[in-house]
Amino acid sequence: RKEIKKLTTGSSNLDNLLGGGLETQSITEFFGEFGSGKTQIMHQLAVNATMPVEKNGFDSDVLIIDTENTFRPERIIQMARAKDLDPDQTLERIHVARAYNSHHQILLAEKAADMAREYRIRLLIVDSLTSHFRSEYVGRGSLAERQQLLNRHMHDLLKFGTIYNAVIAVTNQVSANPAVFFGDPMNPIGGNIVGHTATFRIYLRKAKAGKRIARLIDSPYLPEGETVITITESGITD
Ligand code: GTP
Ligand code: MG
Numbered sequence: 001r002k003e004i005k006k007l008t009t010g011s012s013n014l015d016n017l018l019g020g021g022l023e024t025q026s027i028t029e030f031f032g033e034f035g036s037g038k039t040q041i042m043h044q045l046a047v048n049a050t051m052p053v054e055k056n057g058f059d060s061d062v063l064i065i066d067t068e069n070t071f072r073p074e075r076i077i078q079m080a081r082a083k084d085l086d087p088d089q090t091l092e093r094i095h096v097a098r099a100y101n102s103h104h105q106i107l108l109a110e111k112a113a114d115m116a117r118e119y120r121i122r123l124l125i126v127d128s129l130t131s132h133f134r135s136e137y138v139g140r141g142s143l144a145e146r147q148q149l150l151n152r153h154m155h156d157l158l159k160f161g162t163i164y165n166a167v168i169a170v171t172n173q174v175s176a177n178p179a180v181f182f183g184d185p186m187n188p189i190g191g192n193i194v195g196h197t198a199t200f201r202i203y204l205r206k207a208k209a210g211k212r213i214a215r216l217i218d219s220p221y222l223p224e225g226e227t228v229i230t231i232t233e234s235g236i237t238d
Helices: 012-017 038-050 073-082 087-093 102-118 131-136 140-164 177-180
Strands: 028-030 063-068 094-098 119-125 166-175 200-208 211-217 227-233 236-238
Touching: 012 166, 012 211, 028 038, 028 140, 038 063, 038 073, 038 087, 038 094, 038 119, 038 166, 038 236, 063 102, 073 087, 073 094, 087 094, 102 119, 102 140, 102 227, 119 140, 131 140, 131 236
Parallel strands: 028 166, 028 200, 063 094, 063 119, 119 166
Antiparallel strands: 200 211, 211 227, 227 236
């Protein structure tokens, strides 16, 4: 078994909440409503993974499975500059695969191992984990099948993380309206169907002026708690 490593989020507040950062060999799920900062955090994690080890990075390539077409190279360039990294070199190390539907998404996760033979990938991102599944499997009759496919997909992701000692980061949009949230089977805290298996779950809430509240839920060994992060032009900070 390889030694578990931790990837910085860019915010020392959030890193501390996570006991040092996102762990390799685990899945970390960021969930929250639209605009809560999930995609921004994914961009920051991608940049951070490419950073040299002396600067807390993994000196690695990154694979992003992008299901909503929300990857923005310009944002990577801004964040790379803020860390004194060469923006072009940083972008070259971030490989983006568009997933056109849930089936394609599952396939891309299976193919990630092929990519890992060519590139040293220590961060695999799925942004969003759930959007295709939500739009394709609607109605009560399809819930069981959806959950089964999603569980298998997450198992594939976790396997990748274990084999390559990689961080797996995924996003899941949920409603901030409690009535909607608690009726949502894909809400990671006690949905109708057994919640899908992420080892670490971080709930993001909007606050004033670029601030976001991040809450750690249900961690296997870390205390629950919350902290504040900020989204700025330079990226994610305290
Ligand atoms: P969904 O994918 O719709 O569920 O939302 P999300 O959680 O992925 O939200 P996302 O990460 O896209 O957050 C968008 C928000 O980040 C914007 O509304 C801005 O508040 C903030 N943001 C994005 N880019 C910048 C930037 O360059 N500067 C600053 N200050 N804030 C930014
Ligand atoms: Mg997003």
